[in-house]
Amino acid sequence: MTEDNLFVRRLGPGLDQGGPIRLRPLLPDDLGERYEAWFRDEQVTRYLEARGISAFDALRHLMDGFQSEAWFMYAIEQKAPQPCHVGNLKIGPINRRHATAEISIVIGERDCWGRGVATEAVRLGTDLAFGRFGLRKLYAGMVEGNEGSVRAFEKAGWRVESRLPGAFIHEGTIKGKVVVTIDNPGFHVGS
Numbered sequence: 202m203t204e205d206n207l208f209v210r211r212l213g214p215g216l217d218q219g220g221p222i223r224l225r226p227l228l229p230d231d232l233g234e235r236y237e238a239w240f241r242d243e244q245v246t247r248y249l250e251a252r253g254i255s256a257f258d259a260l261r262h263l264m265d266g267f268q269s270e271a272w273f274m275y276a277i278e279q280k281a282p283q284p285c286h287v288g289n290l291k292i293g294p295i296n297r298r299h300a301t302a303e304i305s306i307v308i309g310e311r312d313c314w315g316r317g318v319a320t321e322a323v324r325l326g327t328d329l330a331f332g333r334f335g336l337r338k339l340y341a342g343m344v345e346g347n348e349g350s351v352r353a354f355e356k357a358g359w360r361v362e363s364r365l366p367g368a369f370i371h372e373g374t375i376k377g378k379v380v381v382t383i384d385n386p387g388f389h390v391g392s
């Protein structure tokens with residue numbers, strides 16, 4: 202069995218709901234120079250913990266999640282004019298006991314910013330997390346001031362549930378954390 206098949210077997214094909222982007226499993230072949238450039242770009246990494254990661258670090262993170270089943274990585278792929286990997290969506294860490302997970306997202310190709318890609322990717326990731334992984338509640342945390350990220354989650358149906366003042370030191374100042382969440386209306390305890 203090829204490596205691609207292994208990923209697809211465990212993660213499924215991803216999700217395509219007919220819009221301009223789809224989610225598919227992130228594969229080792231995706232982790233090249235272009236990928237490394239995303240994480241060297243100061244605008245892309247401004248609000249991210251992951252900075253300057255090498256393709257090797259990224260591969261180790263991908264494989265660690267896959268093997269431990271604690272997190273799964275999806276590529277955000279723009280479908281036209283030809284399939285193009287423009288960012289990542291991560292489901293995890295997953296807490297199976299409580300049926301929760303964190304979702305995080307990065308659109309590495311800055312040409313794609315402001316076109317609804319993150320909003321649609323969060324929608325697809327939410328459906329995957331609820332549908333394929335049977336999760337109950339999802340959350341994401343961002344540095345106060347990352348308005349684009351908060352907006353993308355809100356537009357995908359999430360809500361700001363709490364704020365944690367002073368959670369980060371960011372660009373030399375203390376900043377709060379905005380926690381956005383969404384609940385799975387189809388989840389019933391014991392089901």
Ligand SMILES: CC(C)(COP(=O)(O)OP(=O)(O)OC[C@H]1O[C@@H](n2cnc3c(N)ncnc32)[C@H](O)[C@@H]1OP(=O)(O)O)[C@@H](O)C(=O)NCCC(=O)NCCS
Pocket residue numbers: 244245246247248249305306307308309313314315316317318319320321341342343344347348349350352353356
């Ligand atoms: C934040 C990020 C995910 C937004 O992606 P995107 O594809 O540009 O987002 P969308 O096009 O879906 O935009 C969603 C909404 O946010 C708004 N928005 C996007 N970037 C914005 C910004 N920098 N400031 C204010 N609003 C912004 C959009 O206008 C849109 O709202 P509207 O439809 O009401 O106008 C993307 O810029 C990114 O990956 N940044 C770097 C990594 C990062 O910060 N990830 C989040 C970590 S939690």
